[in-house]
Amino acid sequence: MSGRFRRFLLGVPRDEEVRRAREQIARDRDALLGDLAADEQAFAAEMRRRERTPHVVVGESLDKVPYRIPLAHLATGRDGEAAHAFYSGSTGSGKTMQAAALVDSILERLVAGAPVAVVVLALQGNFADLVLRALGARLARAPAERRRAVLSQLLTARFFRGATLPEWNILAATPHAPPLVQAGTIAEVLENALGASLGGRQETALTMLLALAIELALPISVLRLCLHEPDVLQDLARRSKEPLVTSYVLNRFARESAATIDGLGSRIDRLLSLDAGIRGALAGPGTIDFARRFEPGAVSALDLSGTPLGAEGARLAISALLVQSLAFAALSAAREVRGHTLLFVDEAQLAFTPATARTLATLLTTVRQFGVGLHFINQSLVQIPRDFVHLLATNIKWRFLGRSGRDDATLSSEFLPRTGRLPKPPSPFGPPSDRLEFQSRAEETEARIAAVGTMPSRHFLVTERAAPFGPREVVARDFNPPSWDALPGDLREALERGASGVPRTELIARARRAEADALARFAASREGDDVGEAPARPARRGRAKGSLPKTPDAITRAARWGRRDGDDS
Numbered sequence: 001m002s003g004r005f006r007r008f009l010l011g012v013p014r015d016e017e018v019r020r021a022r023e024q025i026a027r028d029r030d031a032l033l034g035d036l037a038a039d040e041q042a043f044a045a046e047m048r049r050r051e052r053t054p055h056v057v058v059g060e061s062l063d064k065v066p067y068r069i070p071l072a073h074l075a076t077g078r079d080g081e082a083a084h085a086f087y088s089g090s091t092g093s094g095k096t097m098q099a100a101a102l103v104d105s106i107l108e109r110l111v112a113g114a115p116v117a118v119v120v121l122a123l124q125g126n127f128a129d130l131v132l133r134a135l136g137a138r139l140a141r142a143p144a145e146r147r148r149a150v151l152s153q154l155l156t157a158r159f160f161r162g163a164t165l166p167e168w169n170i171l172a173a174t175p176h177a178p179p180l181v182q183a184g185t186i187a188e189v190l191e192n193a194l195g196a197s198l199g200g201r202q203e204t205a206l207t208m209l210l211a212l213a214i215e216l217a218l219p220i221s222v223l224r225l226c227l228h229e230p231d232v233l234q235d236l237a238r239r240s241k242e243p244l245v246t247s248y249v250l251n252r253f254a255r256e257s258a259a260t261i262d263g264l265g266s267r268i269d270r271l272l273s274l275d276a277g278i279r280g281a282l283a284g285p286g287t288i289d290f291a292r293r294f295e296p297g298a299v300s301a302l303d304l305s306g307t308p309l310g311a312e313g314a315r316l317a318i319s320a321l322l323v324q325s326l327a328f329a330a331l332s333a334a335r336e337v338r339g340h341t342l343l344f345v346d347e348a349q350l351a352f353t354p355a356t357a358r359t360l361a362t363l364l365t366t367v368r369q370f371g372v373g374l375h376f377i378n379q380s381l382v383q384i385p386r387d388f389v390h391l392l393a394t395n396i397k398w399r400f401l402g403r404s405g406r407d408d409a410t411l412s413s414e415f416l417p418r419t420g421r422l423p424k425p426p427s428p429f430g431p432p433s434d435r436l437e438f439q440s441r442a443e444e445t446e447a448r449i450a451a452v453g454t455m456p457s458r459h460f461l462v463t464e465r466a467a468p469f470g471p472r473e474v475v476a477r478d479f480n481p482p483s484w485d486a487l488p489g490d491l492r493e494a495l496e497r498g499a500s501g502v503p504r505t506e507l508i509a510r511a512r513r514a515e516a517d518a519l520a521r522f523a524a525s526r527e528g529d530d531v532g533e534a535p536a537r538p539a540r541r542g543r544a545k546g547s548l549p550k551t552p553d554a555i556t557r558a559a560r561w562g563r564r565d566g567d568d569s
């Protein structure tokens with residue numbers, strides 16, 4: 001006869017009932033502790049194993065076990081796994097510091113000569129600043145020869161800060177994409193970031209003109225001036241090797257209305273008018289070699305923080321262009337993949353346009369074959385397109401979830417621990433249960449969501465996909481790079497300038513000169529002067545200085561252009 005049946009027939013003495021209930025509770029508790037201890041042991045064992053390989057430490061568990069991530073896993077997953085990470089948490093939860101501390105650990109390896117590159121794109125806040133100061137601290141202690149080597153590969157571009165900027169002619173032809181593709185991308189970025197949507201017609205116009213400028217190495221500020229110089233544009237179009245561009249400029253552009261052309265001009269103006277130094281940098285002639293940013297030992301600090309009020313559109317345009325350029329370079333078949341690159345984007349939501357979302361999606365799903373690991377840092381998931389959140393969730397290896405409100409915690413619920421071992425809270429009504437009851441899956445999720453809302457800052461719930469242990473609450477390691485003043489003066493200067501920084505004053509002067517040259521050239525061509533006498537810069541458009549242009553003189557068409565009624569061709 002079973003115990004239950006006997007109890008049913010004979011009843012069980014009260015004392016006996018209580019004793020059994022106590023035993024059951026003890027067994028449940030042991031099982032609970034056993035499960036949790038097994039996970040804790042699996043974590044500790046895995047971390048001991050990782051200690052023997054090159055790794056970085058991202059913090060420690062509540063039991064003070066350092067959480068290690070093998071360096072090799074950071075950029076190339078095993079067997080086709082993703083190697084990307086996503087950090088989110090409310091303001092002040094410590095995301096930027098957590099990511100910067102990770103970058104610092106990687107910089108330690110990089111300075112020591114490991115084949116790794118780091119690209120940091122900071123849309124807001126002090127991420128780039130922290131990383132540069134951390135690099136300074138590492139370099140100050142490094143042998144002189146390593147310091148020189150790292151500084152020679154450093155790119156510092158603090159667009160709204162600092163006294164220098166690298167030249168970055170956004171219309172310099174890249175080896176990674178044909179001019180029309182590159183132009184289409186830039187046109188889309190300018191459209192997304194700098195104004196209300198262009199009509200299809202304007203978009204074509206902008207793409208064709210940008211393609212022409214790319215092909216002929218015309219800086220964007222000079223292209224801007226050309227918009228109102230139809231004859232010059234036509235002369236240039238005749239030099240294009242791209243029949244689509246030539247035909248467009250000669251046959252269609254002439255018929256565009258003044259409103260269309262003004263619309264194009266205003267987009268470009270919003271990019272160029274934001275800051276004279278940036279305009280100088282964008283005017284080239286030099287540009288950033290984005291492929292080199294993926295070479296072992298390269299550090300890139302791309303900083304868009306400190307954006308003045310009203311320049312948010314420009315920040316979006318610049319960051320979107322940076323993302324596109326980095327993506328083209330990363331995914332280029334021509335690039336020889338050597339070592340790993342870690343690409344961090346802090347406040348990523350500020351770089352999102354439809355075009356960047358597409359590019360980032362492509363990166364997320366394909367780039368790991370190219371040895372690149374992406375790290376996205378975002379306050380909230382609500383800020384980024386839902387499709388992208390989905391893609392992130394399926395393509396990341398690490399999820400760092402800091403203190404978060406209900407919406408974000410709910411959107412991240414698949415990364416919350418689910419042990420099935422969370423005791424049910426005692427009911428406020430009726431006698432206490434004589435069994436230890438666990439919460440259902442739904443109840444546990446609900447409780448975890450609430451717990452994420454009260455997590456202390458610097459604490460993160462870290463989920464590592466395919467790890468032999470479950471999600472873990474990790475406390476970020478203390479990170480406190482030296483202040484700028486604490487770094488040696490020459491090192492500080494080298495960090496702020498990077499290997500290719502040019503003083504802003506010099507950039508501004510150069511841009512003014514290029515624009516003045518272009519204007520002088522236009523004036524000369526209108527007056528029928530020998531345009532070959534124009535100063536040196538325009539001579540880069542495929543013609544030796546002083547030689548006569550091969551194309552007919554622009555002036556003969558000036559009168560016809562004035563009518564804009566389509567009989568030009």
Ligand SMILES: Nc1ncnc2c1ncn2[C@@H]1O[C@H](COP(=O)(O)OP(=O)(O)OP(=O)(O)O)[C@@H](O)[C@H]1O
Pocket residue numbers: 089090091092093094095096097098101125379457458476477478479480
């Ligand atoms: N690991 C850490 N070591 C030392 N201080 C920290 C650490 N994490 C956070 N802090 C402190 O908390 C502050 C906020 O951290 P942090 O800037 O990383 O937050 P955040 O989540 O990036 O916030 P926001 O969304 O506003 O950018 C830091 O300025 C620092 O004072």
Ligand SMILES: [Mg+2]
Pocket residue numbers: 095096097125346
């Ligand atoms: Mg931050």
